[in-house]
Amino acid sequence: MNDQAFDTMYQELLGEYEARFPLSGERHARAKSVMVDGGQHTLRLYKPFPVYVTAASGAYIHDVDGHRILDFWQGHFANILGHNPPQVTEAIGEAIANGYGLQTGMVDELAYDLAALICQQTGAERVRFTTSGSLSTMYAVMLSRSYTGRDLVLKVGGGWHGAQPWGLIGVSYGEYGYQAPESEGLPGATFKEAMITRFNDSEALAQMFQEHGDRIACFILEPVIGAGGAIPAKPEYLQLARELTHKHGSLLILDEVISGFRFRAGNVGQMYGITPDLTTLGKIIGGGMPVAAVAGRAEVMTRAGREGGRRVRFDGGTYSAHPASMLAGKTMLKYLVDHEKEVYGRLAELGAQLRPRLEQIFADRGILARCTGYPNEAVKGSSLAIVHFPVRPDVEVDSPDVAEDPACCMLQVREQVLKLALLLHDVYTVHGLGALSTAHTETDLEHLYRACEHVAQRLRGPLANMY
């Protein structure tokens, strides 16, 4: 890459962005005086400042500067039907109008309804709700460590399971790969208790279990890795993960916070023919409200309950099984179950159009771009798409390290340039695009293609003669 041309282009982008979103800039300067970095969640707080949202509907958000922006982030991938699906907003509005308690701190039938739907659609025997994916993965790890009486947690490099002690290791790619802890302030032992293996690398996994199998409490991974690059596990890799965890008495946790109900009306484990011990869920199952869950084998789950001696304190939670959230989740999942063919068929169709078209748009302008999110033999049809910019044509993005290693892909083009350049054309993306919802139309995709043509044109200079 021509570094000087790249820097010049990036500075120009920043200037154009600041000029196009002045009120967002003002709001953000104010926000920084009362919130750390001006807000929550680093992904939302991109540089130079984020767009400030005023309204959201279907495939679009509106911002304080008066733009109508096509959104592929869709609430951290939660909004599979787009923003504010009327099914959900009407159900909540009606329930509250009829006197339904917003937050009671007591039990009602809705939690049963949602849990029963999750069991029916995933094959889990027991469910317990919490309020974030991070909590669900943390509790799943605690259950595994209690059940096996072991300490070691195995995860894949680049796998994001939320900000909890065992999840804050091996997420960011650095000079030494994925080893470093992501945060200060963690319990001292956590780093010694987590091991990292390479996603989709069967040989590395077999070796890990051969060397440490009798100490591994659980192997936690996403069947379709999300933040790590929208990459589905190879079927033989997931099969091996199940075989090795069985053989060594470890538990298999499939983190389906993103993939759950994203590719079918249920978990992705089933699409691979895999029954995990525990599945973690979040995002879509809340129907736009903060709901997450651990679902799995009764024998493991009951350790959190009286029957299991409450050995694992997976309880409490002022807002756990929050009534309005349970209603939103139930309404969403019921809709997805009742319209499964239609919803997932449509998403698969749009995804199949989108990915090759994006690659072609960049290729036509001499830029190598590879989309991930393609389906495979197990995951048939996908609504995910991330654009990577490999440095050579032979780079296969089959694991997060490939997407993040500067010797393989230009991460800053994906994360910094693509994002700002697309926002100048009223398209919101994260990590190199995002997810489709049923609210997106072919016309919306045409808008995205036009925007990508402009971006590709911009990138031509800095990336000229580099392959």
Ligand SMILES: Cc1ncc(COP(=O)(O)O)c(C=O)c1O
């Ligand atoms: C796979 C996966 N697991 C866990 C989490 C954490 O979920 P939450 O942000 O709800 O805490 C995320 C969040 O993006 C995720 O993608």
